[in-house]
Amino acid sequence: MNKIKINSLSKNFFTLRRGKVNALKNINLEIEPGSFFVLLGPSGCGKSTLLNIIAGIEKPSFGEIYFNEKPVVSGDNKIFIPPKERDVAMVFQSYALYPHMTVFENIAFPLKISKLNKDEIKRKVYEASEILELKNLLEAKPKELSGGQRQRVALGRAIVRNPSVLLLDEPLSNLDAMLRINMRSELKSLQRKLNITTIYVTHDQTEALSLGDKIAVIKDGEVQQIGNPDQIYEDPRNLFIAKFLGSPPINIFEEQFFEYISNKTDITKNRTNFIAGIRPEQIKITEKDKGRFNAKIKMISSLGSEKLAYLSAVNTDFVAKVSPEAILDENIEIGISFLKENVFVFEKSSGKRID
């Protein structure tokens, strides 16, 4: 169990094609011991680079990282503790299992490197394989395993030496949908059981919301917001975060709706400078002319537990989540209502949320 502190960390590098790249810009994070911390962002935002720097595979250009107040790396190259001395374990997106070794040998590899005696290795590997239900597969080679089983082996290799930090780099993205949901809950309960400080990198907002104790949203190498899942979802700091989280994504309304949306005069006066967002589940459908404005139902799609109504008003398409009992027909006019406090208003130029 480690507390991790990241202090104004930056990473720059040069490529022939793109010139100077700022992969990470002034990152500041504090990760509580034993917590499940998620780094969420679109691909190419630098989240994997950050994970690699924490692991010790890459070095930062500026800034420091502390494990329990002890510096493990500094940008000025004065301090660099190599990965094997950091007591971290990592699971990769491709699993990175050693293809020529059996499951047993794969899980035992980190223990063998640290020169544990044979009986101890055996005991620990069996213990880990018990937790991950791999007991019957110990003699198999990785190529004989299914995706889910390989995932478990990779996890086994990570937890077998009881690391103080567990790093997971999109570990579920190569699994099919059903398995992904199962593994998600298994992962969470495993983390709770072992109580390891865990950092999880993903671009999947559902994964982030369901797994994380805390989430840091990253875009273009910068932390956009840090908070628990509810804070991030219900109180996004900017338009990017509001759009990135939620499925279906947040509805965007431009100036022509502002008379229905806001009664703050400074906003309605300069309405061209702002846009508004309302989450699909906050939009209520009422009878025609009884809402704030009228809209036409273009299409209804049923998701089983709920229905999505695809609506259109004043040349703008938007979506509402409605209960499955709602009786709605396509191509009819209905009224739209919502609570004003559920409307997010963003500055158009910067994307910053102002209301």
Add this chain to the structure above:
Amino acid sequence: MNEERLKQIFLITGGIVLTAFCLLPFLWMIIISLGKNPDFLSGQTSFGFTFNNYTAIFTSSSVHLLDYLKNSLIVSTIAAILATIIASLSAYAITRLKFPGRILIPLLLLGFSMFPQISLLGYLFKMLSELGWINTYASLIFPYVTLALPLALWIMLSHFSRLSKELDNAALIDGAGRLKILSKIILPISLPGLFSAFILSFIFSFNEFLFALMFTIDYKARTIPVGIALFEGLYGQIPWGYIMAAAVIAVLPIIMVIALFQKYIMQGLTEGAIKG
């Protein structure tokens, strides 16, 4: 006649022609080595099946065929092993470690390997005689390692660059050092590449003629291609039967090496490393 059938006929004919083109010289070699009169096709003599050529080259004290064979095997094996080891180490460094100019190294090596061998001869001869290495194994092993290295390095480079770097990173985090990663992870899954690099270096060294001719004097270090070529001087006239019999013996080690390792060359060992 339909297209499928035509295709099949072309394929089979092509295969036969190609095989014949490659194998007929070998067949000719074997036939001559087993005949009493190499010029039997002229019609004045008969073929006269015999094993005498073989018994002669093995028993005659002036031929030293077994010495040549031994020299060739020792020199080629050591040179091939050294070239493969050096190639693996440098290929790993070039594909995995960050240092300035690492892209230049394989290109420079490729450039050097295009110099004609004979342009090195004079300088090398002087150097080897100063060292007192003429007519020793070392006089052949070191030049062969150098000459085989570009090919071996390029083979290892292409194998290593195909392996996911996540494997290295995983092993780094598991606590392994670079040398351990190379020996425990990367090399075991690059066996096909290692064997191809070894075999090609071996064949190159086994067949090399020019340096072997210049740097060796007698059976203490002379290799088999030179030995065979110098048969002529031993006998005054060209002893075709002996030459061909010796050539058959010289081909055997290469056939054996390839037969031994071919299943490893074919095997794709990296399956299952990442999701397939």
